[in-house]
Amino acid sequence: MRFIVCVKQVPESNDLKIDPNANRVLKKGVSTIINFFDQFVLEEASKIRKEGDEIIAISMGDSETKSTLMRCLALGADKAILLNDEKFLESDTFGTSNILAAALKKIGDYDIIFCGNSSLDTGSGQVGPEIAERLDLPQVTYTESIENVEIGKIKIKVQTDEGYSIIESELPLVIAGIPPSYYQPSIPPLPKIIAAQKKPFEVWNAEDIKGDKSKFGSAGSLIKIIKLYKPPKREQGIVITDEPKAAIEKLMELLNKDKVI
Amino acid sequence: MADNKDIWVFIEFKKNSIRGVSFEIIGKAKELAKKSNEKVCVVLLGSNVSKFCEDFSYHGIDRIYLCEDSILGEYLTETFSSILINLIKEYIPSILLFPATKLGRDLAPRIAAALETGLTADCIELDIQDGNLVQTRTVYGGNYLADIICPKNRPQMATVRPNVMERSEALEKNQPEIINVPIDIDPNQLKTKVTEKIETTVIDIKPIDEADVIVSGGRGIGSKENFKIIDELAGVLNAAVGASRAAVDAGWISKSCQVGQSGTVVCPNIYIACGISGTTQHLVGMKSSKKIIAINKDPNAPIFDVCDYGIVGDYKVIVPLLTEALKEKLSQD
Numbered sequence: 360m361r362f363i364v365c366v367k368q369v370p371e372s373n374d375l376k377i378d379p380n381a382n383r384v385l386k387k388g389v390s391t392i393i394n395f396f397d398q399f400v401l402e403e404a405s406k407i408r409k410e411g412d413e414i415i416a417i418s419m420g421d422s423e424t425k426s427t428l429m430r431c432l433a434l435g436a437d438k439a440i441l442l443n444d445e446k447f448l449e450s451d452t453f454g455t456s457n458i459l460a461a462a463l464k465k466i467g468d469y470d471i472i473f474c475g476n477s478s479l480d481t482g483s484g485q486v487g488p489e490i491a492e493r494l495d496l497p498q499v500t501y502t503e504s505i506e507n508v509e510i511g512k513i514k515i516k517v518q519t520d521e522g523y524s525i526i527e528s529e530l531p532l533v534i535a536g537i538p539p540s541y542y543q544p545s546i547p548p549l550p551k552i553i554a555a556q557k558k559p560f561e562v563w564n565a566e567d568i569k570g571d572k573s574k575f576g577s578a579g580s581l582i583k584i585i586k587l588y589k590p591p592k593r594e595q596g597i598v599i600t601d602e603p604k605a606a607i608e609k610l611m612e613l614l615n616k617d618k619v620i
Numbered sequence: 621m622a623d624n625k626d627i628w629v630f631i632e633f634k635k636n637s638i639r640g641v642s643f644e645i646i647g648k649a650k651e652l653a654k655k656s657n658e659k660v661c662v663v664l665l666g667s668n669v670s671k672f673c674e675d676f677s678y679h680g681i682d683r684i685y686l687c688e689d690s691i692l693g694e695y696l697t698e699t700f701s702s703i704l705i706n707l708i709k710e711y712i713p714s715i716l717l718f719p720a721t722k723l724g725r726d727l728a729p730r731i732a733a734a735l736e737t738g739l740t741a742d743c744i745e746l747d748i749q750d751g752n753l754v755q756t757r758t759v760y761g762g763n764y765l766a767d768i769i770c771p772k773n774r775p776q777m778a779t780v781r782p783n784v785m786e787r788s789e790a791l792e793k794n795q796p797e798i799i800n801v802p803i804d805i806d807p808n809q810l811k812t813k814v815t816e817k818i819e820t821t822v823i824d825i826k827p828i829d830e831a832d833v834i835v836s837g838g839r840g841i842g843s844k845e846n847f848k849i850i851d852e853l854a855g856v857l858n859a860a861v862g863a864s865r866a867a868v869d870a871g872w873i874s875k876s877c878q879v880g881q882s883g884t885v886v887c888p889n890i891y892i893a894c895g896i897s898g899t900t901q902h903l904v905g906m907k908s909s910k911k912i913i914a915i916n917k918d919p920n921a922p923i924f925d926v927c928d929y930g931i932v933g934d935y936k937v938i939v940p941l942l943t944e945a946l947k948e949k950l951s952q953d
């Protein structure tokens with residue numbers, strides 16, 4: 360079987376400065392890492408792989424994104440594809456999912472497409488379902504665990520508001536997010552990092568993936584940020600350091616006065 | 621684009637009731653409709669939902685799109701999306717609002733992709749400016765807010781975070797027009813099916829993102845048994861119990877209670893954080909709560925920077941005292 364893992368490179372910290380004229384954050388000189396959620400799905404995909412299965416990591420990003428894909432190769436991906444072209448720059452979710460869907464069509468043959476829960480910078484878990492729609496594939500979000508996979512069939516436990524559901528689906532399908540728990544991202548050991556250098560790594564541009572270029576990058580963006588700003592600061596609160604009984608009395612008085620309770 | 625009109629609200633059901641967030645979105649939709657001189661319509665999909673039409677006749681709604689069929693008793697992305705996509709193509713709304721719940725977040729992007737339109741997720745404010753829906757959401761881990769428009773395409777789509785908008789007030793009864801939406805789905809053609817449901821939470825308890833009051837515990841709680849102290853406070857306040865990821869990871873409480881970046885984003889009237897340090901990943905999930913009360917033994921814990929009221933001390937002493945004080949206070953009211 361072939362598993363494809365979509366990974367994004369994101370700023371290491373979200374404590375970024377704004378370009379006041381352009382309604383966007385300044386990315387120059389900001390260090391980047393693999394989106395935490397995407398490393399998690401890659402590790403989950405590695406767990407269910409069997410002998411003969413293949414994992415391809417794919418990312419749309421600038422040339423620096425190569426470092427994220429090299430990390431994926433060190434973490435167990437067999438092959439990496441970087442989607443890189445000036446025409447891809449400034450893509451919103453619509454553009455990103457169109458570019459990824461076009462690249463997936465070029466790959467053609469796959470059983471499961473994995474996406475992370477969301478991008479930790481600006482995302483909200485939309486890219487996965489959008490890819491699924493464009494490729495006319497079933498999808499699951501909020502995956503708890505993959506119970507069973509065989510040729511053409513999968514059984515997945517998903518989180519619901521009441522608990523869990525078991526969903527059975529045909530393959531191929533898109534798993535758009537596995538919220539992690541009990542997870543520490545692993546750091547690949549040096550021999551795996553070295554071995555990764557020898558694994559296949561391809562770069563595809565807009566020509567390579569075909570598709571409708573008017574739907575890529577800034578040209579194809581549908582949403583526009585008209586204002587980017589700091590959220591209003593919360594007013595400085597009152598922190599009580601008295602002895603417990605006195606502290607509770609004080610708190611109750613404040614709650615009463617402010618009509619909180 | 622000129623043909624697009626009306627504001628649609630997708631209604632989510634939970635067992636035998638309408639999810640509260642639906643009325644919050646209707647409240648906002650009515651405000652937007654006034655500004656843009658449009659109508660508010662609701663979309664009801666489910667197996668036994670026509671009985672709810674009555675509930676919507678007190679909210680100034682113009683039209684109800686009703687699609688009722690036993691196959692819709694179980695939410696499946698493929699059934700719900702195919703019905704909605706056809707319906708939207710036929711009646712071309714201008715704005716389409718979904719709850720930012722598990723269901724809404726699964727469904728809305730799928731529809732946006734099919735309709736080739738933009739979608740803004742997890743909005744905390746909506747407004748109309750120059751004919752566009754201005755959608756506000758947090759980005760960069762809550763460090764910034766972004767006002768977003770979708771200038772070229774219609775419908776304009778957003779998912780709306782529960783608990784941030786004012787609920788629609790009931791009005792005098794009207795007679796919304798009901799449009800029965802035909803359904804044409806061959807169950808044998810479906811690619812997915814739900815084969816089992818496992819309920820782990822008490823059904824009558826609201827999902828954490830709809831709770832008015834949340835009492836949360838973190839690593840500082842120390843053990844599963846100690847969470848009883850949190851439960852007792854929650855009981856008095858009729859609150860939901862939340863947790864930091866550290867408490868979830870320790871196995872003291874279920875994952876569905878996790879507040880934060882990789883859990884649920886909540887916005888209750890009152891959020892009480894006990895033994896939680898207040899890392900950015902936790903703060904993202906609760907910082908917009910209306911009032912925050914923090915209890916932590918470390919006076920330098922970052923949670924005190926965002927709280928409205930804080931007590932420095934051992935929660936094992938403070939929380940039971942608070943529980944008693946509140947019990948007394950609430951019994952007087």
Ligand SMILES: Cc1cc2nc3c(=O)[nH]c(=O)nc-3n(C[C@H](O)[C@H](O)[C@H](O)COP(=O)(O)OP(=O)(O)OC[C@H]3O[C@@H](n4cnc5c(N)ncnc54)[C@H](O)[C@@H]3O)c2cc1C
Nearest residue numbers: 838839840864865866880881882883895897901917918935
């Ligand atoms: C990508 C990513 C996503 C994440 N997502 C989330 C998320 O969704 N939600 C989340 O919560 N975290 C998340 N985390 C984890 C987060 O970074 C922290 O590890 C976690 O929030 C810490 O939980 P805590 O505050 O309970 O524990 P700690 O930081 O260990 O704090 C415990 C606090 O308890 C206090 N304390 C101890 N004993 C007592 C006592 N007896 N009385 C009073 N106070 C006491 C201590 O002073 C301390 O401040 C995420 C991390 C990453 C990397």
Ligand SMILES: Nc1ncnc2c1ncn2[C@@H]1O[C@H](COP(=O)(O)O)[C@@H](O)[C@H]1O
Nearest residue numbers: 365419474475477478482483484485486
């Ligand atoms: N530029 C990208 N390249 C590859 N995968 C991406 C990209 N952007 C988003 N994704 C995938 O889509 C998921 C959800 O992203 P988002 O909708 O931005 O929250 C991420 O966790 C990734 O798996």
